[in-house]
Amino acid sequence: MPYSLVFNFVPETLIPPDYATGRHLNALFITAVNAVDPELATHLHEQKTTKAFTSSPLQKLPPSRRDVPPQIPDILKAQYQRPIPAQTPCWWRVSLLDEQVFGRLSQLWLNLNPRQPWHLGAANLHITSILGTPQSTQPWANACSYQELYETASDSNRRLNFQLATPVAFRQQKYDTALPTPESVFRSLHNSWKRYSGIELPGFATDNIFPCYFDIRTDILDFEFRKKGKSSKFIGAVGRIDFRILGDVEPATIKALNTLSQYALYCGIGRKTTMGMGMALARSPRRS
Known part of the structure; x- marks a missing residue:
């Protein structure tokens, strides 16, 4: 839990x-x-x-x-x-x-x-x-049990909205990227879910998720990790980003993605979440 x-x-x-x-x-x-x-x-x-x-x-x-x-x-x-x-x-x-x-x-x-x-x-x-x-x-x-997060997640909602409250960044091979792509966001959430929930998300896939709205900017954090006289700076994204699930997608996949969206509150997204980065909230749809 x-x-x-x-x-x-x-x-x-x-x-x-x-x-x-x-x-x-x-x-x-x-x-x-x-x-x-x-x-x-x-x-x-x-x-x-x-x-x-x-x-x-x-x-x-x-x-x-x-x-x-x-x-x-x-x-x-x-x-x-x-x-x-x-x-x-x-x-x-x-x-x-x-x-x-x-x-x-x-x-x-x-x-x-x-x-x-x-x-x-x-x-x-x-x-x-x-x-x-x-x-x-x-x-x-x-606070919410993993079982409740999964059971209450929608299997029909195709709009997944996030507020990135502190800088979000992802590791790509040797380097970091601040761009919150669907693959990087939902893979990060899924990795944490697999580690701690004990609940499989059947149908999890990111192939049909696409950004549909974003209002984000970059921010720089200096953690002052002293290594050879230099500090470590991290660039991350903050702001609002919305994703839409498009095409012919099974309800199980939609439910898995909605589950992970709600889980973001707890686990955060991306790197350095134990040091203040990656805080994120699932948000209700934007009013047009």
């Missing part, structure tokens, strides 16, 4: 911009896991591909107006140029793709003490709540 958990927190001290990136929040999550299950922390850290969790960059909660709740933007902030001041309400998303991982971390959730700060670099964070069910104002919190 995949989980998408949103941690709401308030920093006690300012957060330097470098520490708001997915790379440092990845380290924060591994450190928190290590406190309750060192063996699991080592396992998660050493996974090379299709990892069992994802982590978002840090997000500042949008200010709310009177009688209007804060709205989460479609494109999230992947990195910051200025420090985040103390006492700024923030949130951070972690998704877990393996049911056993969630169970092994039960002590982490049960023993969460709002008075005991978490440490992000030199900054102290106070967790105020963890959201794990759908929220009208927080689209990134949810």
